[in-house]
Structure formats: structure tokens, C-alpha cells
Amino acid sequence: MSRSRLPAALALACLPAAALAQTATDTRRAELLRERARIDAELAALDTPAPTPAPVHTADTDIIVTGKALPLTTRVTGQTVTTITDQSFRNTPATTIADIVRLSPGVAVIQGNGPRDVGVSVRGSNARNSFGARNIQVYEDDFPVTQPDGLARFDLTDPHAYGAVDVVRGPSSARYGNYAIGGAVNFRTRRGRDIDGVEAGLDAGGDGYANAFATIGHAGADAEYSLFGSFVRADGATGHTQYETGTINALATYALSDRDRLTAKFIYNEGEFELSTRLSMNQYRTNPYQRGCEAAAAAAPGCGTISVLANGINGTRIAQTAAEGDLARNDRRTIAGLRYEHDLDGDTVWRTQGVFDSRVVNQPTSPTPFRGTLESYNVTSDLTHRGRIAGMDATGFVGVFYNYLDNQSLSFNKTPAGRNGIGAPTQNVLGDIRNMGARARIELGLTPDLQVIAGIGAERSIINVRQTAYAYPLAASATIATAPALRRFWNVAPEASLVWRAIEGVKLHARLGTGYGIPQAGALFVTAAGIPGNNADLKAQKTVGIDVGATVALGDTLTAELTGYHEWFRNEQISQSAGVNLLAYTANAPRSVHRGVELGLEWRPWRGTKLGASYSYNDHHYTDFVERLTSGAVSATFDRAGNRIPGVIPTFANARVGYDRPEGALKGLGGFVEVTYRSRYALDNGNLLKAPGYTLANLNLHYDPPGWLSLFVSVQNLFDKTYVGSASVLADSLNAATGQQYGEAILMNTTGSIYAGQPRTLYAGVKARF
Incomplete structure (x- = not known):
């Protein structure tokens, strides 16, 4: 070509x-x-x-997409992929990443730890984690933004920077390596040619929300760039959830010659986020938005509190509300990447890229504040060859990679002296995490309508960390205990798929995929009681999955995608909260099954009118898991086989009906009504407590003409529904007197779980193009 x-x-x-x-x-x-x-x-x-x-x-x-090299996420053959373009969200508030990715089938989002943090789950992959993204690989413009410990966060970027998002669903470790249990998500920044000048805008809304943003972009003969910046602040609907955050996001490409290209990526984000405490179900029902919770001594009913040591070392504890303790996050993230591509000949391209990723955190979010510096390096190099084998079109790919993370994590006791009340250390986890390996892939066109794809990835992972734990008994000297953990993992992930264009506009695919994810380093040192200790025997989780799907495109009127999946897990890592004053604990469930159906639909019955809908059903349950509960000297086991995996929403759907005037003096005038449904879901392994389901409605009106100015007005949660925006999975507990697990009544009063979702909020925005 x-x-x-x-x-x-x-x-x-x-x-x-x-x-x-x-x-x-x-x-x-x-x-x-x-x-x-x-x-x-x-x-x-x-x-x-x-x-x-x-x-x-x-x-x-x-010159932004990767030339002749095989793209990682923007064009994936043989797998279920949904691409969401900015046409779906450019005239909306888009306050968080949730406003983009929830439009894809198979994707559920929850509020994370803080007012801007978002937890993203693909096919239930991240359902038990209360923040960020685990068990999926996240990219920006094909640069990785998941660190080698498997964590990506979605509060470091602004949705206004993006032109499209690709969601790749299903076990994908052959292509993406460690932690790609649920697949991958790739955010694509807007191209310089699409901006071609300057765009500046301001969004404002209830609870003091304001987002001032601007984008500069241009494309020339050999170079293209886009530079985005924003500053966002809000007071928050829930008590003590004010925040301010700034973002810079840049992408630049340069053609050194007809055969050589450079692409540079830079992201910087820093934010100050106040946090409220997660509530019990009863607290949530009494006071969902934490009103009147400034002081524990005079707190209104339903206020959450934490328990801090009066002297920051040992002895007497004092109850404080989130406002008194000034619970907060102050995080800084810097990502810089460079990609070089060289065409060896007309059919073969060599691509090498490196990424530096620095995460600096200061999080007095609980009775044990956390501070850390986690700096990582990612290097990949690969070859793509496009040619013919035995007369058939073929694309071959082979690559190697290396990831390194320097883990420096420190925890302390909190004192009553607010955000800066840092007392004696409780534990340090220092060391490194390394992943290295190779992957290969072949895409072969057996006929013009039938394609076979096969791939394999092999990876060596090493966790080499050391915990130092500090204890301060009363009337005795402090003690220090060390626990080294050197864990080595070897994982191999094959995949294979068939793609058949049955008739014009109808494409079918069948796929066998595999995925794996090693434990996080911090999980090796938290016991089932939610305190620092030895948990170093955690195993890597693995899955084998089958997808069968179809995509249909009937002219420019109707497009649809339908996928059914069935995935078998071994040693699935399950995490749960032991309480608001304790750490989250991780264990392995020997066997479990994930299966479900995903449907996406887009219908344009007449010009200017559009109906979009997505539906997802998830049946995730344990098939072999015996959980041991302990209370004092009493211990008992409980068979969880057949129970639903907590945190996974069984059924969720989105539907949007809109109209935009396609021509005439009012071209670009339009709006839409959107409805979101979430079914109730289990919050514990015993399935004794469930988060209630809900239905929300949003209304949007906008004017986006071809000229230089666009406007929108949006009402989110139109009917002011109070709903559970996020719920951490809770640990079941044992009644020492009866040897039975406590029932729903006890779980209803267990704190550390629930954040209320955003109440009805009005937003308005204006954007100018120059």
C-alpha cells in the first residue's frame, strides 16, 4: 500500500x-x-x-495511528470490540471517564475512592475493587498507562481530551500480557487535524462544579500535535468531597522520513481530593450524603466515623468524622512515552517504544494513612510483516517487552491533627516488580470472507518485596518484624479465533482466549483480619474463555453487535473490606465461572434521529470455594459453591434516544433522553446482603452548529433518585457462640462499603473554536 x-x-x-x-x-x-x-x-x-x-x-x-505496524487496540481482529466516538459525549458534561465507557456493552462503572475516581469493570473484572482499574489493561494512544502492579486510575485524565475510546472485551493476555483478564481499554486523544486551531470551553454545574479546558491542535506536512489542558473543581454533593485537579495531555507525531516516524505522549495530573467515609447500608439509608457530619460529638444520625489513636502510637482511640480527620488524597501522576517506527521494507515495520510512569501518592484516607512513590518503566519492541502465505493474505507479529516497578509504600498511624496528623509508622513495603516476555500473532485470510487468527504470549513475573511491620504494645517496647516475599510466576497465554463474513454486512466470530494476573504486592501482607501480616501464598489467577459473536451493519440505518461468553476461572483473586478502620484482604477462590450476554444497538430510523442501546447480563458464581471464618478461638468453614460473586452487577442496560437537526438554519440543534438501569447485586460471599438496583434518567439539549460556538444544557439524574453509587464488598463474620455466620442484620451495620451516587444536577457548557 x-x-x-x-x-x-x-x-x-x-x-x-x-x-x-x-x-x-x-x-x-x-x-x-x-x-x-x-x-x-x-x-x-x-x-x-x-x-x-x-x-x-x-x-x-x-501519522498518529501506527503506520503499518499492528495496532494494539484500535483495530483488533477476531475479538469483541466496541468503539465509542466523541459524537456520543462531546455535547455532555463528561465529568468523569464513566460518562464515556459506560456506553459500551459489558462495561460497568462505579464511584471510586474520591469524588473523581472511577472504578471500571469489563465483564466483572474489577467488580471487587473499590477504586481504579484492575484486571484490565489501559492505554492512551496505544501507550500503556497500567503500571506493572496491575493498577490504572481514571482520575488522572479529562474526558474532554478524547476523540474515541476502544473497549476490547474478553481474556486477552496473549496480546496484552499480565492482568488482561477482562480485556483492554484504549483512550484516543483528539487529533491535531480535527482541532486545527484552538478550542476553549467552560462547563459549570451544581455543587460548585466548574471545568475550564482548552485544546490546541494542528497538522502539517510531516508533523501533527494536540495539546490539552484543564482545571476542574467542585464542592461535591456528599459532605467533605471537595476537590481540585489539573491535567495536561499531549500527543505529537513527526515523520522523520518516508520510512521513519516518531510519536511522543505526555500526561500530567495533580489533584487534591477530600474524601468522605464509606457507610454501612443503614447509615446510607439514614444520611446518604453525609449532611451535618462536621464533628463527631455533634454529628447528625447516620454519619460515618473513623477511629484514630490519640497519640498516634497506641492506647486511647478517638472517633472522628471525615471532616474532622480531613480525610484526603493528594496524588500526582506523570507519564511520558516515545514510540519509534521504521519501515524495513514495503511490507515490514519495526516499532519500539518506552514509557516512564511516576505515581506519587499521599493518602490520609483512613486510620492508616498511606504514602508512596511508585515509578515504573515499560519497554516494548516488535515486528509486523504483511504479505502472503500460500497465496493467502497474512499479517505476522512478534514482539518482546519488559516492565519494571520500583515500589516504595509507607503506612502510618493517624493522629487527630487533621490531614497532616501522621503518627508512628505501621508498615513499609519496599521492593520491585518485574514482568518480561514475548508474544506472537498471525492473522491469515483463508478466503476473502474467512480469516483465522492465532496468538500466544509467554511472561515471567517476579515480585521481590519486603514488609517491615511495626507494633507498639502498651507498657512495652516497640517491636519490628520483617517478612520478605520473593514470588516468581511463569504464565503462557494462547488464543485463537475465526472471523467469517457470512453475507454482506454480517460478520461472525468465535474465539478462545486466555488471561492471567499475578497478585498485587500489597495484598501479600494483609491478613484476613484486615491488618498487616503474612498473606504471601496468594496464587496467580487464570482464566480460559470462549466468545461467540456477531456484528450486523444494514446500510447507514442499523448496526448491532451480539456476543455470548463463557469463562472458567482458577484461583480467582477476591478482595473484600474487613471494615472502615481495617485494610482490604485478598484470597483465592479455587474455581469460578463467568458467563453472560452483551448486546449493542444503534438505529437511525430517519435523518437526524438516533437510538442507541446496550444490554449486559452477567452470571458469575463460585463453583469451588470453601471460605473459613474465625472469631476468637472459634473457626468454621462455609461452602460458597453456587453463590454469586459479590460486586458483579447481573443486569445493566443503557438506552439513549436523540435527534439532531441535520440541515437548515438550525443545523446542530438537538438533544437526547438517556435511561440507565442497574439490577441489585450481592455484597458478600454468603449473598446475604445486596445493594439495591436503580434506574436513572438524564436529559440533554445542545446546539452544535458548523460554526465556531457550541452550547449544551444537561440534567443528570433527572428524577433525583437516591442510589448506591459504589459499594465495597464486605467480609462475612462468625458468631462465636453459635458457630454460624452472622446474617443480614449485622452486615447492614458493617461500615466501609457505600458511597451515594450523584443527586439531580444541572450542568451547562459553552465551547468556542478559533
Whole structure:
């Protein structure tokens, strides 16, 4: 493929099915015009020879996507993938990443630890984690933003920076390595050519919300760049949830020659976030938004509290509300990456990239504040070859990678002296985490309509950390205990799939995928009681999954995707809260099953009208798991086989009906109504307590004409529904007198679980283009 044709092919590959159908005619016309421009330029060069003819470039030259190299996330063959473009969220508040990714089937989002943090779960992958993203790999512009310990956070970026999001679903360790249990998510920043100047905007809303943002972008003959910046602040609907955060997000590409390209990525985010305490179910029902909780001594009913040591060492404890203790997060994240591509010949490209990722955290969020510096390095190098094997089109890929994380984690006792009340140390976890390995892939076209894909990844992972635990008994000297952990893991992940274009507009796929994830270093040193101790025998979790799916595109009117999946897990890592004053504990469930159905639909019955819907059903349950509960000297086991895995929402759906005037003086005037449904779900391994389900409605009106100014007004949670926005999984407990587990009544009063979702909020925004 010539350089002039390559950009068009890549642009088409990155579009969703609906957009492909809708813009097929325009795309073909643009391709012909580019071909004519190339021919005219060659004729002109022949008529007027020059010593060094200048290359012909058009506004559609695409040097952001990875040339001839096999893209990681923007064009995945043989797997269930959904792409969400900014048409779905550019005229909305988009206050967090949740406002984007929840539009994809199979994706559930919850509020994380803090007002801007979001927990993202793909097929239940992150359901038991109360913050960030685990068990999926996260990328930006194909640069990894998941550190080698498996954690990615979604509060470091602003949705206004993005032009599209790709969601790859299903076990994917052959392609993405460690922790790709649920798949991968790739955020694509807006391209410089799409911005072509300056855009600046301001969104404002209830509870003091304001987001001032701007983007600069441009594309030239050999270079393209986009630079985004924003500052966001809000007071929060829940007591003590004020925050301020700033973000810089940049992407630049430069064509060194016709055969060499450089791409640079930079992200910086820093934020101050006040945190409220997670509540028990009874506290949530009494006072969901933590009103009147400034002081424990005069707190209103339903206020959550923590228990801190009066002297920060031992002895007497004092109850404090979140406001009194000034619970907070002050985190800083810096990511810098560079990618180099070189075309070895017309069919083979070599790609090498490196990423530096620094996470600096200061989190007095509980009775044991946490501070840490976690700096990581990621290096990959790979070859992609496109050619023919036995007369069949073939794409081959082989690559190697290395990840390193320097883990410096420190925990302390909290004193009553507010955010800076740091007392004696409780534990340090110091050391490193390394992952290294290789992967290979072949995509072979058996016929024009039938394609087979096979891949494999092999990885060596090493956790080499050391815990130092401090204890301060009354009337005795302090004690120090050390516990080294050197764990080595070897994982191999194969995959295979078939893709068949049955008829025009209908494509079927069947896939066998595998995934694995080693334990997190911190989980090795927390006991079932929620205190520092030895838990170093945790095993890596592994899964084998089958997907069968279909995509349908009927012209520019209807597109749909339907996927059924069945995944078998071994040693699934399950985490749960032991209480508000304790640490989360992780254990292995020997066997479990995840299965479900995912449906996505987009229908345009007439010009300007659009109906979008997604539906997901998850049946996740244990098949072999005996849990031991202990209370004092009494211990008992409970068979959890057949129980639903807590934290996983069985059924959730989104539907949006909208209209945008397609022509005339009011072109761009429109709006939509959106409905979100979530069923109730279990909060403990015994399935004794469930978070209630809910249905929310949103309303949006906007005016986005072709000119320089656009406006929107949006009402989120239109009917002001009080709902559970986030619920941490709770540990069951044992009645020492009867030897039986406590029932729902005790769990209802167990704190450390629930945050209320956002009440009805009005937002408005304006954006100008220059």
C-alpha cells in the first residue's frame, strides 16, 4: 500500500461500524480526490523537473495511528470490540471517564475512592475493587498507562481530551500480557487535524462544579500535535468531597522520513481530593450524603466515623468524622512515552517504544494513612510483516517487552491533627516488580470472507518485596518484624479465533482466549483480619474463555453487535473490606465461572434521529470455594459453591434516544433522553446482603452548529433518585457462640462499603473554536 493510501485505510479501520456505513460514500470520494491529487502532482513534477521534488501531503495524512505496524487496540481482529466516538459525549458534561465507557456493552462503572475516581469493570473484572482499574489493561494512544502492579486510575485524565475510546472485551493476555483478564481499554486523544486551531470551553454545574479546558491542535506536512489542558473543581454533593485537579495531555507525531516516524505522549495530573467515609447500608439509608457530619460529638444520625489513636502510637482511640480527620488524597501522576517506527521494507515495520510512569501518592484516607512513590518503566519492541502465505493474505507479529516497578509504600498511624496528623509508622513495603516476555500473532485470510487468527504470549513475573511491620504494645517496647516475599510466576497465554463474513454486512466470530494476573504486592501482607501480616501464598489467577459473536451493519440505518461468553476461572483473586478502620484482604477462590450476554444497538430510523442501546447480563458464581471464618478461638468453614460473586452487577442496560437537526438554519440543534438501569447485586460471599438496583434518567439539549460556538444544557439524574453509587464488598463474620455466620442484620451495620451516587444536577457548557 502506498503512503498516500495508507492513512485512509487506517482511518477506516479505527471507525465503528455505524460510522463506516454512514460515511462510505464520502470516504470513497475523498480517496478518489487524493488519488487525483497524487496523479496531478506527479504530472506536474514531470512537466517541471526539480532536483528534489517535494512530497505531496493532504489534510487526511494519518501519522498518529501506527503506520503499518499492528495496532494494539484500535483495530483488533477476531475479538469483541466496541468503539465509542466523541459524537456520543462531546455535547455532555463528561465529568468523569464513566460518562464515556459506560456506553459500551459489558462495561460497568462505579464511584471510586474520591469524588473523581472511577472504578471500571469489563465483564466483572474489577467488580471487587473499590477504586481504579484492575484486571484490565489501559492505554492512551496505544501507550500503556497500567503500571506493572496491575493498577490504572481514571482520575488522572479529562474526558474532554478524547476523540474515541476502544473497549476490547474478553481474556486477552496473549496480546496484552499480565492482568488482561477482562480485556483492554484504549483512550484516543483528539487529533491535531480535527482541532486545527484552538478550542476553549467552560462547563459549570451544581455543587460548585466548574471545568475550564482548552485544546490546541494542528497538522502539517510531516508533523501533527494536540495539546490539552484543564482545571476542574467542585464542592461535591456528599459532605467533605471537595476537590481540585489539573491535567495536561499531549500527543505529537513527526515523520522523520518516508520510512521513519516518531510519536511522543505526555500526561500530567495533580489533584487534591477530600474524601468522605464509606457507610454501612443503614447509615446510607439514614444520611446518604453525609449532611451535618462536621464533628463527631455533634454529628447528625447516620454519619460515618473513623477511629484514630490519640497519640498516634497506641492506647486511647478517638472517633472522628471525615471532616474532622480531613480525610484526603493528594496524588500526582506523570507519564511520558516515545514510540519509534521504521519501515524495513514495503511490507515490514519495526516499532519500539518506552514509557516512564511516576505515581506519587499521599493518602490520609483512613486510620492508616498511606504514602508512596511508585515509578515504573515499560519497554516494548516488535515486528509486523504483511504479505502472503500460500497465496493467502497474512499479517505476522512478534514482539518482546519488559516492565519494571520500583515500589516504595509507607503506612502510618493517624493522629487527630487533621490531614497532616501522621503518627508512628505501621508498615513499609519496599521492593520491585518485574514482568518480561514475548508474544506472537498471525492473522491469515483463508478466503476473502474467512480469516483465522492465532496468538500466544509467554511472561515471567517476579515480585521481590519486603514488609517491615511495626507494633507498639502498651507498657512495652516497640517491636519490628520483617517478612520478605520473593514470588516468581511463569504464565503462557494462547488464543485463537475465526472471523467469517457470512453475507454482506454480517460478520461472525468465535474465539478462545486466555488471561492471567499475578497478585498485587500489597495484598501479600494483609491478613484476613484486615491488618498487616503474612498473606504471601496468594496464587496467580487464570482464566480460559470462549466468545461467540456477531456484528450486523444494514446500510447507514442499523448496526448491532451480539456476543455470548463463557469463562472458567482458577484461583480467582477476591478482595473484600474487613471494615472502615481495617485494610482490604485478598484470597483465592479455587474455581469460578463467568458467563453472560452483551448486546449493542444503534438505529437511525430517519435523518437526524438516533437510538442507541446496550444490554449486559452477567452470571458469575463460585463453583469451588470453601471460605473459613474465625472469631476468637472459634473457626468454621462455609461452602460458597453456587453463590454469586459479590460486586458483579447481573443486569445493566443503557438506552439513549436523540435527534439532531441535520440541515437548515438550525443545523446542530438537538438533544437526547438517556435511561440507565442497574439490577441489585450481592455484597458478600454468603449473598446475604445486596445493594439495591436503580434506574436513572438524564436529559440533554445542545446546539452544535458548523460554526465556531457550541452550547449544551444537561440534567443528570433527572428524577433525583437516591442510589448506591459504589459499594465495597464486605467480609462475612462468625458468631462465636453459635458457630454460624452472622446474617443480614449485622452486615447492614458493617461500615466501609457505600458511597451515594450523584443527586439531580444541572450542568451547562459553552465551547468556542478559533
